[in-house]
Amino acid sequence: xxxxxxxxxxxxxxxxxxxxxxxxxxxxxxxxxxxxxxxxxxxxxxxxxxxxxxxxxxxxxxxxxxxxxxxxxxxxxxxxxxxxxxxxxxxxxxxxxxxxxxxxxxxxxxxxxxxxxxxxxxxxxxxxxxxxxxxxxxxxxxxxxxxxxxxxxxxxxxxxxxxxxxxxxxxxxxxxxxxxxxxxxxxxxxxxxxxxxxxxxxxxxxxxxxxxxxxxxxxxxxxxxxxxxxxxxxxxxxxxxxxxxxxxxxxxxxxxxxxxxxxxxxxxxxxxxxxxxxxxxxxxxxxxxxxxxxxxxxxxxxxxxxxxxxxxxxxxxxxxxxxxxxxxxxxxxxxxxxxxxxxxxxxxxxxxxxxxxxxxxxxxxxxxxxxxxxxxxxxxxxxxxxxxxxxxxxxxxxxxxxxxxxxxxxxxxxxxxxxxxxxxxxxxxxxxxxxxxxxxxxxxxxxxxxxxxxxxxxxxxxxxxxxxxxxxxxxxxxxxxxxxxxxxxxxxxxxxxxxxxxxxxxxxxxxxxxxxxxxxxxxxxxxxxxxxxxxxxxxxxxxxxxxxxxxxxxxxxxxxxxxxxxxxxxxxxxxxxxxx
Amino acid sequence: xxxxxxxxxxxxxxxxxxxxxxxxxxxxxxxxxxxxxxxxxxxxxxxxxxxxxxxxxxxxxxxxxxxxxxxxxxxxxxxx
Numbered sequence: 278x279x280x281x282x283x284x285x286x287x288x289x290x291x292x293x294x295x296x297x298x299x300x301x302x303x304x305x306x307x308x309x310x311x312x313x314x315x316x317x318x319x320x321x322x323x324x325x326x327x328x329x330x331x332x333x334x335x336x337x338x339x340x341x342x343x344x345x346x347x348x349x350x351x352x353x354x355x356x357x358x359x360x361x362x363x364x365x366x367x368x369x370x371x372x373x374x375x376x377x378x379x380x381x382x383x384x385x386x387x388x389x390x391x392x393x394x395x396x397x398x399x400x401x402x403x404x405x406x407x408x409x410x411x412x413x414x415x416x417x418x419x420x421x422x423x424x425x426x427x428x429x430x431x432x433x434x435x436x437x438x439x440x441x442x443x444x445x446x447x448x449x450x451x452x453x454x455x456x457x458x459x460x461x462x463x464x465x466x467x468x469x470x471x472x473x474x475x476x477x478x479x480x481x482x483x484x485x486x487x488x489x490x491x492x493x494x495x496x497x498x499x500x501x502x503x504x505x506x507x508x509x510x511x512x513x514x515x516x517x518x519x520x521x522x523x524x525x526x527x528x529x530x531x532x533x534x535x536x537x538x539x540x541x542x543x544x545x546x547x548x549x550x551x552x553x554x555x556x557x558x559x560x561x562x563x564x565x566x567x568x569x570x571x572x573x574x575x576x577x578x579x580x581x582x583x584x585x586x587x588x589x590x591x592x593x594x595x596x597x598x599x600x601x602x603x604x605x606x607x608x609x610x611x612x613x614x615x616x617x618x619x620x621x622x623x624x625x626x627x628x629x630x631x632x633x634x635x636x637x638x639x640x641x642x643x644x645x646x647x648x649x650x651x652x653x654x655x656x657x658x659x660x661x662x663x664x665x666x667x668x669x670x671x672x673x674x675x676x677x678x679x680x681x682x683x684x685x686x687x688x689x690x691x692x693x694x695x696x697x698x699x700x701x702x703x704x705x706x707x708x709x710x711x712x713x714x715x716x717x718x719x720x721x722x723x724x725x726x727x728x729x730x731x732x733x734x735x736x737x738x739x740x741x742x743x744x745x746x747x748x749x750x751x752x753x754x755x756x757x758x759x760x761x762x763x764x765x766x767x768x769x770x771x772x773x774x775x776x777x778x779x780x781x782x783x784x785x786x787x788x789x790x791x792x793x794x795x796x797x798x799x800x801x802x803x804x805x806x807x808x809x810x811x812x813x814x815x816x817x818x819x820x821x822x823x824x825x826x827x828x829x830x831x832x833x834x835x836x837x838x839x840x841x842x843x844x845x846x847x848x849x850x851x852x853x854x855x856x857x
Numbered sequence: 858x859x860x861x862x863x864x865x866x867x868x869x870x871x872x873x874x875x876x877x878x879x880x881x882x883x884x885x886x887x888x889x890x891x892x893x894x895x896x897x898x899x900x901x902x903x904x905x906x907x908x909x910x911x912x913x914x915x916x917x918x919x920x921x922x923x924x925x926x927x928x929x930x931x932x933x934x935x936x937x
Contacts, residue, residue, distance in 0.1 A: 319914075358917070358918070382918075383921065385922065404918075406916075406918055407918075533916075533917075534916070534917055535901065535917055536901040536902060536904065536905050536917070537898055537901065537902055538902070538905060557896065557897075557898065558898065561898050743896075744897070809888055809891075809924060812922075813890050813896075813897060813924070814897075
């Protein structure tokens with residue numbers, strides 16, 4: 278899509294601001310009568326708010342927080358599903374100069390409590406059902422945040438000292454607290470719920486620069502509607518489903534029910550312009566489309582196929598949305614007729630799937646990013662469309678491939694004003710990750726002659742699921758503690774046997790049995806039972822029996838890298854790895 | 858008021874029909890992700906079928922940590 282200079286002029290200029298609070302505040306004034314939020318639940322529309330109403334809803338909360346001593350530099354966590362109140366709470370925190378800790382609502386209550394403790398959150402804003410789950414865990418005894426606000430609590434519920442969002446009343450106006458570009462804005466956890474927490478400290482500058490870079494490629498403007506589906510705690514939705522559209526006066530649409538049928542309806546009901554989808558949801562959409570096409574009578578199917586082929590030929594050099602909408606009217610009507618681009622990233626997307634959408638005239642811009650880099654690093658600008666790459670570096674991003682091999686594939690490193698400040702309370706991990714100002718990603722890539730980045734697997738011991746979730750083996754090992762084996766260790770299979778692909782990543786357990794111990798069905802059953810207690814995307818899917826002692830450090834920690842190398846040298850994936 | 862066992866039976870009937878598996882292969886304590894070979898989105902689709910059948914509203918979060926039919930039945934029973 279061409280750069281929209283009118284939109285650029287109209288938007289709040291991030292380069293003129295020191296902080297998110299200041300930039301958002303200008304947006305609320307500038308676009309006061311535009312619609313900023315629509316919230317729907319199934320067929321119902323809960324509400325529609327203008328930027329002015331958004332401010333009116335947020336500022337009493339800011340005052341309430343200030344009155345309770347939660348203000349400048351205080352850390353406040355939000356654990357909520359996507360909704361208007363999420364963004365209102367975030368604005369209130371930024372307005373008072375606080376630091377926001379956005380946590381993934383899909384984590385378990387124990388994990389929430391662990392991260393609340395690690396982040397030293399002084400306040401928590403959450404939904405009743407999530408709060409109730411936290412209060413029911415053993416770990417709740419250690420909970421120390423002094424202020425808790427819960428939404429949608431039943432009247433008779435025991436709130437364990439929490440206050441109701443609906444009861445927030447504040448006299449007077451809050452005091453706006455200015456922040457500087459290098460001040461902390463958020464602490465975003467990229468992983469570490471069970472192992473070593475990775476709290477990425479993001480500055481106001483990180484977000485303002487990212488916003489400028491993304492909107493230069495894909496501008497928003499009043500009237501644009503962004504469908505917010507990825508969790509807002511996720512770096513992508515936080516930027517593209519909050520900061521970006523707000524600074525441009527666009528509308529964010531939230532669905533309280535993320536079931537496929539309601540998501541599909543939302544495209545046409547709310548005339549969606551942009552959306553970001555993880556590969557799993559894209560695949561679901563694809564399956565739905567294929568099913569519809571397969572049901573066409575033979576002649577209609579024949580005509581349809583010819584139209585798709587014609588569209589493919591006519592858009593080979595670049596997208597032409599107007600033409601595609603005319604040629605394949607019904608397909609586009611199903612997406613509301615206003616859809617400009619679907620963004621995807623965060624996990625491996627099958628190029629054939631991306632091409633399928635492109636051939637229908639549905640533009641999918643594939644990108645690459647990581648929380649530590651401040652969301653997106655590269656993005657496909659669709660000039661022309663490339664299904665086999667993750668695009669070119671965004672403006673302001675320096676991206677290089679270090680230590681390339683003979684195929685020019687090496688580790689991707691990033692330097693930019695969007696790269697996080699550091700990992701919270703972990704100077705050692707920070708110094709291993711950011712070297713001379715370069716963020717070492719652990720992902721393997723290569724630039725082609727057009728300047729597009731292609732990814733070829735990763736060298737770090739982790740996986741990214743189709744849902745875009747990072748899973749680190751250390752984070753799930755606790756689940757298997759006490760298994761009746763001598764020793765065990767969880768790995769990403771590709772860490773042991775590197776594959777030049779991001780597809781089909783999986784976690785496996787490597788164990789050493791006691792002397793004389795047999796591998797029995799009972800042991801596998803116990804493994805399966807414990808595995809079931811993990812959220813489905815965190816589960817292991819294979820096991821390997823290693824006949825020797827695990828190599829250990831002087832402090833008895835398993836030397837994972839050494840163990841992986843030993844396994845790789847002696848066993849092949851095909852012969853040693855058993856499916857669970 | 859339906860009993861838990863009756864609710865479980867109806868859930869199993871619906872799941873078997875929706876995902877085209879034999880009813881006899883399903884039992885209350887099954888991990889439905891594994892048994893039905895479905896992902897989280899497909900599980901959400903099943904939730905809508907259950908809402909329509911039992912004429913209730915089940916928020917998405919009710920399914921978040923649920924993996925077996927029995928627990929799902931308890932969540933439904935609490936809202937009947």
